[in-house]
Amino acid sequence: MNGVLEHLSQGFGVAFTPLNLLVAAIGSFFGTIVGVLPGLGPINGVAMLIPVAFAMNLPPETALILLAAVYVGAEYGGRITSILINVPGEAASVMTTLDGYPLARQGLGSVALSLSAWASFFGSLVAFFGIVIFAPLLARWALAFGPAEYFVLMVFAFCCLTGLLGSEPVKGVLAAMIGLAISTVGVDANSGVYRFAFDSPNLSDGIDFVVVVIALFAISEMLQMLEHVVGGLSVKVPKSGRKLFNFAEFRFTLPSVVRSSLTGFGLGVLPGAGASVASAIAYANEKRITEQRDPDAKFGRGDMRGLTAPESANNASATGSFIPMLTLGVPGSGTTAVMMGALTLYNITPGPVLFDAQPQLVWGLIASLLVANVMLLIMNVPMVRVFASILSVPPWLLVPGIVCVSIIGVYSINATRFDLLLVAGIGLVGYFLRKAHMPMAPLILGVVLGNLMEQNLRRALAISDGDVVILFSSAVSVAFWVLSLGVILLPPLYRRWKKRSLLPEIAE
Amino acid sequence: MNNRILGIAALALAAMMIWQGHDLQAPFSYEPLGPRAFPLLIAAVMALCGLRLAIRGGGQAPANPPGANTRIAAMFGVIVGYALVFQWAGFIIATALMTLLVGRLFGGGWVGPAIGGVAGSVLLFVLFDRVLDVVLPVGLLGAWL
CATH class of the missing domain: 1.10.287 (Helix Hairpins)
Structure with missing residues (x-):
């Protein structure tokens, strides 16, 4: 316990330096804007800022604080658009539209905004304490992992990310393979052999992670936006009416906030289940529990509990998803995968060793998560009008801006024309992959984890002199294999079972 | 698809x-x-x-609305062109042109994107190159910058 307090005070020491406070505030503000804009989510915001942060020579902990603030900021921003115009600002706030927009129609828009800001904050707070308690324990446990355990753990992470994709896990597997294939381009670190470089000097160092991220999450996104050109949206934030929720509403929603925060945190820690899954499950859960007890529940027609449940869950999940990345070095969501890629730019490999080797980085980041959330809570109540006005910026100004910042970011890494052309090319491929409903998160996870996965596999087989049995020899790796199989097999079995149990009812 | x-x-x-x-x-x-x-x-x-x-098989994606494919191809062309002239023409000129063309694709007409392109590219150049120390190519305007 003393250790925790010591680490936390070290972390807050890092978080409270003027530069890091400034960066957290800028990140929170920018993240909220990214969240407010429909079509742009945390992953796009983080992707655009990584090269910029790197090019500015920010120290690694400061860069990570910036990216983390953008991530949590986007989770706050998404709800504003959901409540005011019934369009989710980002994927995780789809559920927020269900009860948030009806509340706004009833003239309670400002109350809904402040109440959901509080719910978001509470979710993050729960997840913050979760990180402080569980992350060091998990890191200590993972220290004993050998290369074989690591390899199987990464297999498990891929299974989680693709097994939860519903009806088409095969596309998730394919996406992961494409990502892994991209990671093998360039010189092989162990043998010095060039792989898939096609004698091009530009490819001999491999395809930069930043190029792939910007291409998939900025360029292809912009191409897709052209399918339906829409004008700027004008949004009115209600001027009249009270701004803050009252004590009765606070007490009324508190149980749902607490329950959903815990649900969201648990799902966030699991690799693969991101914030959008968490908010959907929390909403469904809350609806079921509440409608059993309370006949007056009006979920879908403006129930405040239906507003607070997804909001606390998605923030708790976003904050909780830092745990697998920091402690195991295996990101739990697309956005944390992108962040882990950012760390590899600094030659830092996240994992259990990080807690001992770079405590200022880990605990500075954890403390900054709390700092950013406090800033966001403070920003989000009085400044809602400012954020909502972002929606009226026309796309003909916004899109070129995004393209320009993205290209600046890519150019700043190697300053070559080749990289800029590569971004355009991969962006076009990414657009076609999106059209084919390929999930992007496993792909980016493949790019980020590819080298680590291959190195650990080769190291494990070097230890056993080529005997594959080593991958199944320890209790930990067997457990991860079993879990991987479970994640892949259970969802389709469950769907089949559910279908079968429904069939007799339909037949009658 | x-x-x-x-x-x-x-x-x-x-x-x-x-x-x-x-x-x-x-x-x-x-x-x-x-x-x-x-x-x-x-x-x-x-x-x-x-x-x-x-x-x-299966999984047929719905066709794009009419005109969308042309716009997407044009946008791709603009990005490739932007990449090609970025170093030679320099950041400011390339970005102003890109903003004008992309802005037109997103329904901005001539005047708005033109003003936005010139103002935005100068602004971003000052922000990144001068304030944030991210070096950008000066290109054709090299003598004046």
Whole structure:
């Protein structure tokens, strides 16, 4: 316990330096804007800022604080658009539209905004304490992992990310393979052999992670936006009416906030289940529990509990998803995968060793998560009008801006024309992959984890002199294999079972 | 776009990886698994996924609304052009032109994107190159900057 307090005070020491406070505030503000804009989510915001942060020579902990603030900021921003115009600002706030927009129609828009800001904050707070308690324990446990355990753990992470994709896990597997294939381009670190470089000097160092991220999450996104050109949206934030929720509403929603925060945190820690899954499950859960007890529940027609449940869950999940990345070095969501890629730019490999080797980085980041959330809570109540006005910026100004910042970011890494052309090319491929409903998160996870996965596999087989049995020899790796199989097999079995149990009812 | 095309593309990519990767050999090897195994493993799994998608088919994506494909092709062309002239013309000129063209694609007319392009590119140049120390190409305007 003393250790925790010591680490936390070290972390807050890092978080409270003027530069890091400034960066957290800028990140929170920018993240909220990214969240407010429909079509742009945390992953796009983080992707655009990584090269910029790197090019500015920010120290690694400061860069990570910036990216983390953008991530949590986007989770706050998404709800504003959901409540005011019934369009989710980002994927995780789809559920927020269900009860948030009806509340706004009833003239309670400002109350809904402040109440959901509080719910978001509470979710993050729960997840913050979760990180402080569980992350060091998990890191200590993972220290004993050998290369074989690591390899199987990464297999498990891929299974989680693709097994939860519903009806088409095969596309998730394919996406992961494409990502892994991209990671093998360039010189092989162990043998010095060039792989898939096609004698091009530009490819001999491999395809930069930043190029792939910007291409998939900025360029292809912009191409897709052209399918339906829409004008700027004008949004009115209600001027009249009270701004803050009252004590009765606070007490009324508190149980749902607490329950959903815990649900969201648990799902966030699991690799693969991101914030959008968490908010959907929390909403469904809350609806079921509440409608059993309370006949007056009006979920879908403006129930405040239906507003607070997804909001606390998605923030708790976003904050909780830092745990697998920091402690195991295996990101739990697309956005944390992108962040882990950012760390590899600094030659830092996240994992259990990080807690001992770079405590200022880990605990500075954890403390900054709390700092950013406090800033966001403070920003989000009085400044809602400012954020909502972002929606009226026309796309003909916004899109070129995004393209320009993205290209600046890519150019700043190697300053070559080749990289800029590569971004355009991969962006076009990414657009076609999106059209084919390929999930992007496993792909980016493949790019980020590819080298680590291959190195650990080769190291494990070097230890056993080529005997594959080593991958199944320890209790930990067997457990991860079993879990991987479970994640892949259970969802389709469950769907089949559910279908079968429904069939007799339909037949009658 | 449908699953069959996706599957065939995946098969082609896997075939390319196997063709390019089957003779990867380390001159000196200290480990049982050389540089070849991992890419070939990936290619094999990719081929299996591609085969399944190509055989089962389905997943036809709805066609784009009329005119969308032209706009998307034009946007891709503008980004490629932007990449090509970025260094030669310099950040400010390239960005102003890109903003004008992309802005038109997104329904901005002539005047708005033109003003936005010139003002935005100068603003971003000052912000990144001068304030944030991210070096950008000066290109044709090199004598004045």
